[in-house]
Each structure stands twice: as structure tokens, then as C-alpha cells.
Amino acid sequence: MTHRVTMTLATLLLFFLLLSTSHATDPCSPSQSDGSDLSIFHIYGGCSTFSHSRPTSWFNTVLNMVSKDPIRLSYLSTLVSQKTSVPIASAQQILQTSNYVLRVKLGTPGQLMYMVMDTSSDSAWAPCSGCTGCSDSVFSPVNSTSYQALDCTTPRCLQVRGQSCSSTAGPCVFNQTYGGDSSISAFLIQDSLTLGRDVVLGYVFGCINAISGKSIPPQGLVGLGRGPMSLFSQTGPLYNGIFSYCLPSFKSYYFSGSLRIGPLAQPKSIRTTPLLQNPHRPSLYYVNLTGISVARKLVPAPLELLSFNPTTGAGTVIDSGTVITRFVQPVYEALRDEFRSRVNGTISSLGAFDTCFDTRMNEAPPVVTLHFEWMDMVLPAENALIHSSAQPLACLAMAAAPNNVNSVLNVIANFQQQNHRILFDLVNSRVGIARELCN
Numbered sequence: 001m002t003h004r005v006t007m008t009l010a011t012l013l014l015f016f017l018l019l020s021t022s023h024a025t026d027p028c029s030p031s032q033s034d035g036s037d038l039s040i041f042h043i044y045g046g047c048s049t050f051s052h053s054r055p056t057s058w059f060n061t062v063l064n065m066v067s068k069d070p071i072r073l074s075y076l077s078t079l080v081s082q083k084t085s086v087p088i089a090s091a092q093q094i095l096q097t098s099n100y101v102l103r104v105k106l107g108t109p110g111q112l113m114y115m116v117m118d119t120s121s122d123s124a125w126a127p128c129s130g131c132t133g134c135s136d137s138v139f140s141p142v143n144s145t146s147y148q149a150l151d152c153t154t155p156r157c158l159q160v161r162g163q164s165c166s167s168t169a170g171p172c173v174f175n176q177t178y179g180g181d182s183s184i185s186a187f188l189i190q191d192s193l194t195l196g197r198d199v200v201l202g203y204v205f206g207c208i209n210a211i212s213g214k215s216i217p218p219q220g221l222v223g224l225g226r227g228p229m230s231l232f233s234q235t236g237p238l239y240n241g242i243f244s245y246c247l248p249s250f251k252s253y254y255f256s257g258s259l260r261i262g263p264l265a266q267p268k269s270i271r272t273t274p275l276l277q278n279p280h281r282p283s284l285y286y287v288n289l290t291g292i293s294v295a296r297k298l299v300p301a302p303l304e305l306l307s308f309n310p311t312t313g314a315g316t317v318i319d320s321g322t323v324i325t326r327f328v329q330p331v332y333e334a335l336r337d338e339f340r341s342r343v344n345g346t347i348s349s350l351g352a353f354d355t356c357f358d359t360r361m362n363e364a365p366p367v368v369t370l371h372f373e374w375m376d377m378v379l380p381a382e383n384a385l386i387h388s389s390a391q392p393l394a395c396l397a398m399a400a401a402p403n404n405v406n407s408v409l410n411v412i413a414n415f416q417q418q419n420h421r422i423l424f425d426l427v428n429s430r431v432g433i434a435r436e437l438c439n
Helices: 002-024 058-066 069-081 155-159 231-238 329-340
Strands: 037-042 100-106 111-118 125-132 173-178 182-195 198-212 221-223 242-246 257-261 272-276 289-294 315-318 325-327 348-350 353-358 368-372 375-379 385-387 393-396 398-400 409-412 420-425 430-435
Touching (some): 155 182
Parallel strands (some): 111 221, 325 398
Antiparallel strands (some): 173 182, 385 393
């Protein structure tokens, strides 16, 4: 009898141990660390509520996302050229052009939302109850005890791009474009924002009542830029203008990366480059790209096409929403030609990729290095190449800026950033990059 009871207790203990271990290692469970470390999910990953719309294979997923890059480049171009918002048109199907989402809560009690993180946007907005053209997942202000609508007399209203106050006593209403082909109509509100264990009181964001276009994030957006309405401008000393992220690979379907906000838990030793600022568009994260090497040979790219020019907005930005790194045409062609000269076999094209080759003939493809002021970023093969899932083919995962985009920007995109810790220190004006397995 004693032996049987002992066996039963041992079995129960093993069951609870396995259950506890399973929960602790669940990559989709909320972060168990303090509020400064949040999980980042790929939009098509298994931990995302949008994974049902994922294409059939990893390679097709990337091809699908890259096909939307020209819209993103057009959007960044409008930021540089300071174009303003456009009127709201009829609602169309909601699709996703940004690629990484954060799990946050809005209101009191908190309502769970999966909001896109965007380093090139200032403001935040979420679809609200009654929104025309929005998805089914919306924020309900009437169910929040901390919700407050803001009117045109509020100082924050004057900081909103595209606001159109008809009277000083009226609600703060605004229109904004996003992604290059989409727009929103919203009114300004404030409510609680929960990030992990941190609660940001009185967080100001747009409550969307109508959308148009194909690029609006279904559950909203958190702007991580440097403008007056961004997360870090609103939180002030809470996070000291310091954050970093590590983006998981597109191939890591069931895993998440992390967003660390505030000075705690940031890497103590990391190489940095100066963070530059465009006074006309201060939100964009400009860095000084000084050159590009292929197999340690410096590519003959004109320096004036790499250098930062605050007057024209030319230069290089780090962006979380573009998929593959884009260079202005002459710079990309110089990089591409040098890369092709070091690859064996026939060069072919596939989708947006114009430099594909047979991996059986190239066991050690040339290494690409991005040179920044005071810092180099040596790209591992997984960040420089994309491999076909159907044939022994690999492609250089970079491209030229689209011909129809009047842009002078080089964009360091999220494919190249994956499995790297990207640190932004707004107070000390620096950006750090270090290799890290994010998954």
C-alpha cells in the first residue's frame, strides 16, 4: 500500500513539474521579467493573432512582405519631403505592411491589443468601437474607467500632425496617412497604457473612427520615434529616452524577440555610432553610413549618396517597418556588381531579388559589411541572404529604392537587423548594434 501511494505521489509530482516547465518555456506566454522587457512577435508568427494570414512557406512569407516594401519606402519618402495627410476615402481591405507587434493593454481594466511597433512614427493610435473599415479587434473607450477625450484647447492637440480643429471647444480630430497608401481619421484621447508590469497613466493616442487603404495595422500602432507624441516623449524620465530591441527571425515561427525600455538590462558593452537628427523630420533615426564592403573590399559608392544632409533629408535611417535594406540606385548597383563578381555560376532573379545563385556552387558566399561612423556591422549569411525553400538557391536580401519613389534615403531594414540588439539612446544621441540570438 505504501509503495502504491509513493508511486502515485511521484506521478503527480512529475505531472506538475512537467506542467510548470511547459508553462515557463512557453514562448507565447507574457514576459515574466519586469515591465522594461516586452516580447516582440512577428506578425505572421505563431504567437501573433494574425498568424492565420501567413503564406504557405517561410520563403513565400518574405516574398509577400518584400512586395509591400515600395509602399513603405514611399511612406518614408513623404516623411522626408514633409508632405501632409490626405482626406479619408472609402474603406478598403485591411492588410499589414509593418512586421512586428507588441502585446500591450489599453484602458482600465486593460484591454489586450497587438500593436505594431514603428520606429519611424511618432504618434500612437488604435481602432475604437464603431470604427468604419476596422477589424473586429477594437478598443472600447466606454469600458475604460480612465478614458478621457481631449479637445482643441489641449496642448497635445497642437502637436498632432494633421489636426483640424474647427473651434477651440471642439474635440481634437485629425487625419493622417500611413504606409504610403492608407489614411486614418481619429480623435485624440488619453488613457492608461500597460507595458508588461509598467502602467503609463494619461497616455495620449488617436482613437480611430475610420480608415482607408491597405496598410493600417489592424490593432493599432505604438510610435517609437522621437517626435513629441512618441512613447518616449510622453514617458519622459520613466524610461530616460533609452530602449533597445532584438527582432526574431522570420523563420522562428513560435518564438519572440524583446523590447527593453529604460536603462535597466541594456547591454553594458556595445559599439555605438552617433544618432543624427533631421530638424524637419526629427522622428527618423538617421545614422552616418560611411561605406559598404563585400569580402573586405570597399564598394566604390559615392560618399555624397551615403552622407547625411539635414537640408534635403538624404542619408541613412534605421527602420523597423521595411523588410529588406534598400540603397539609392547607384549605391545598390555598386554593391550588387561587387557581390556578383565573387559568386560562381549563373545569376538569376526571383521576385524583388535580382542577385540569386546556386548554393551548391557557393559554399562560402562573400560577406557583406556595413560601415558606420565608429562602428561596423558584419552581416552573417542569415542576414545578408535569403534561401529558397524549393530549390538550392540563395539571393542577396537587399535591393535598390524603387524607381517611382522620389527618395534620397538608404534604409537599414528589419531583415538585416534580426538577431541583433539595436540600442537607441536618445539622451546621448547614439545607436548601438550587437549580435544577439533573439529567439
